[in-house]
Amino acid sequence: MAQSEALPADGHTLSAPAPVRRAPAQPQRTGVAHLLTNTAPGRLVLAVSVPVLLLILWQLAGRGTGSLFGGVLPTPDRVWAAWQTWAFGQAGLGLNPYSGTWLSNVLYSAQRVGQGFALATLIGVPFGILIGWNRLAAGTFDPLIQVLRPIPITAWLPFSIAVFGIESMGAVFLIALGAFYPIVINTTAGTRGVEKNWIRAALMMGARPSDILLRVILPASLPSVFTGLRIGLGIGWTAVIVAEMVAVKSGLGYVLWDAYYIGRMDVVIADMASIGLLGYLSDRLILALEHWLLGWRRLQSFQN
Amino acid sequence: MSLIAFNGVSKTFSGKTAVRALADVDLTIQEGEFVALLGPSGCGKSTLLNLLAGFEPLSDGDLTFDGQTVARPGPDRGVVFQEASLFPWLTVWDNITFGPRVQRQSKADYEGRAREMLRLVGLEAFKDALPAQLSGGMRQRVGIARALVMNPRALLMDEPFGALDAQTRLTMQQLLLDVWQTLGIAVLFVTHDIDEAVLLADRICVMSARPGRITREIPVELPRPRSIDSLITPEFMAYKGMIMTDMKVAHGAH
Numbered sequence: 001m002a003q004s005e006a007l008p009a010d011g012h013t014l015s016a017p018a019p020v021r022r023a024p025a026q027p028q029r030t031g032v033a034h035l036l037t038n039t040a041p042g043r044l045v046l047a048v049s050v051p052v053l054l055l056i057l058w059q060l061a062g063r064g065t066g067s068l069f070g071g072v073l074p075t076p077d078r079v080w081a082a083w084q085t086w087a088f089g090q091a092g093l094g095l096n097p098y099s100g101t102w103l104s105n106v107l108y109s110a111q112r113v114g115q116g117f118a119l120a121t122l123i124g125v126p127f128g129i130l131i132g133w134n135r136l137a138a139g140t141f142d143p144l145i146q147v148l149r150p151i152p153i154t155a156w157l158p159f160s161i162a163v164f165g166i167e168s169m170g171a172v173f174l175i176a177l178g179a180f181y182p183i184v185i186n187t188t189a190g191t192r193g194v195e196k197n198w199i200r201a202a203l204m205m206g207a208r209p210s211d212i213l214l215r216v217i218l219p220a221s222l223p224s225v226f227t228g229l230r231i232g233l234g235i236g237w238t239a240v241i242v243a244e245m246v247a248v249k250s251g252l253g254y255v256l257w258d259a260y261y262i263g264r265m266d267v268v269i270a271d272m273a274s275i276g277l278l279g280y281l282s283d284r285l286i287l288a289l290e291h292w293l294l295g296w297r298r299l300q301s302f303q304n
Numbered sequence: 305m306s307l308i309a310f311n312g313v314s315k316t317f318s319g320k321t322a323v324r325a326l327a328d329v330d331l332t333i334q335e336g337e338f339v340a341l342l343g344p345s346g347c348g349k350s351t352l353l354n355l356l357a358g359f360e361p362l363s364d365g366d367l368t369f370d371g372q373t374v375a376r377p378g379p380d381r382g383v384v385f386q387e388a389s390l391f392p393w394l395t396v397w398d399n400i401t402f403g404p405r406v407q408r409q410s411k412a413d414y415e416g417r418a419r420e421m422l423r424l425v426g427l428e429a430f431k432d433a434l435p436a437q438l439s440g441g442m443r444q445r446v447g448i449a450r451a452l453v454m455n456p457r458a459l460l461m462d463e464p465f466g467a468l469d470a471q472t473r474l475t476m477q478q479l480l481l482d483v484w485q486t487l488g489i490a491v492l493f494v495t496h497d498i499d500e501a502v503l504l505a506d507r508i509c510v511m512s513a514r515p516g517r518i519t520r521e522i523p524v525e526l527p528r529p530r531s532i533d534s535l536i537t538p539e540f541m542a543y544k545g546m547i548m549t550d551m552k553v554a555h556g557a558h
Contacts, residue, residue: 195389
């Protein structure tokens with residue numbers, strides 16, 4: 001029970017003369033629900049319970065033929081077998097064109113997302129701060145962004161192919177474009193939300209404009225920036241799959257569409273699961289970075 | 305020469321309907337003097353402070369600090385904000401040393417002074433805490449130390465204890481009295497609390513609203529050094545009674 005009352009703030013001990021926040025009803029908090037929500041293994045059990053249940057139902061529903069819906073949806077054991085061949089099979093042998101190509105395709109897609117996302121961040125964050133801070137920049141660029149934003153990245157596909165050809169660069173362009181909007185918009189909102197008195201306090205202490213920008217506005221808008229980064233990264237994964245299905249001849253999106261054409265639904269499902277896994281892992285990465293950079297923010301919401 | 309001089313200062317906020325926040329204000333404050341601006345909310349007392357801080361331009365008149373026209377904020381006028389307005393991503397120490405650091409002072413120059421200010425406001429043990437870990441009163445102590453570390457000629461305080469509970473407010477008033485008696489710098493203290501004004505100030509400027517103007521200046525001749533024990537002396541009560549009558553008259557006139 002110790003972890004549930006471990007207050008991070010030593011300030012609490014001094015500021016509150018009355019011992020208020022101590023809950024008197026400790027004994028009753030030992031039920032199953034408490035274990036499931038308040039211990040690490042319990043939370044893991046809770047998190048995997050529904051997926052595992054669905055997998056079992058799926059497997060049971062397809063027993064006999066090994067698939068559901070008349071052969072369209074292979075059962076989990078077949079998908080797993082297909083994924084193993086895809087990941088660890090010998091390349092270039094036999095009738096299976098995917099054998100042993102999983103890692104290289106994952107790397108292709110991940111690299112494109114990484115490049116496009118990095119580009120979107122490098123342009124989107126400074127641009128968002130500029131628009132949020134400077135009225136001239138806001139008046140100039142905000143309308144343009146608002147008009148371009150409703151055009152879905154799928155609508156940019158023909159343009160991208162025409163300009164970049166069937167090349168990796170086309171995918172990177174689409175990813176960067178898709179991720180740019182949420183990053184720039186959230187950064188702008190974060191910058192506009194900076195408290196006026198923080199700026200005044202900094203000016204009063206003799207800060208120069210560059211100090212205000214780097215030491216006040218940037219850290220103050222970082223929570224919003226991270227919201228934009230997480231949404232942008234999600235869109236980046238959508239964009240890479242769309243681009244690879246149409247405009248590039250490698251990566252998870254390419255395999256997805258190709259496998260569908262030759263009727264390898266087991267590979268299609270394994271591919272989908274791979275995309276999900278990569279998207280999840282990359283989001284965790286951003287979250288870990290946010291956790292590390294915005295410790296002060298967690299303390300604040302803890303108190304509120 | 306006075307340290308601070310308002311000469312016929314007016315401030316009008318433009319907009320759909322222009323608001324005349326201050327009209328023809330004359331006010332001088334001497335080196336080391338403690339002046340309280342007392343008035344109801346919306347009377348323009350915070351605007352007056354913001355003009356002196358250099359946060360907003362005047363509409364008319366002139367305003368000098370140490371003989372120079374006030375044009376922009378600067379470390380010679382330390383401001384203490386109503387809600388402390390600390391940077392929540394910086395520790396207490398980093399908040400206090402923000403001023404010296406952006407002024408590119410060397411660590412050797414400011415470290416001793418910052419430590420001294422931290423001690424003066426009684427927060428040595430909380431050097432590495434984040435603002436979110438502090439109570440409202442402690443945050444305001446950091447706000448005071450952050451302003452004092454710059455060695456300002458004047459401290460401008462905008463209802464700094466208004467958001468605190470009664471108990472903490474008394475503690476903070478005592479702390480401010482001690483700090484001021486130690487450092488002896490000029491203080492412009494904005495408040496709507498009569499007790500607070502009488503307890504702290506050498507002189508009280510009573511303001512009225514729409515347009516904001518100083519209607520009366522009352523010198524407070526209670527003996528120094530004062531403490532929160534002064535709050536119950538007959539002399540204190542006499543001042544309080546006089547100001548209350550005064551403010552009622554001013555209020556009734558509208």
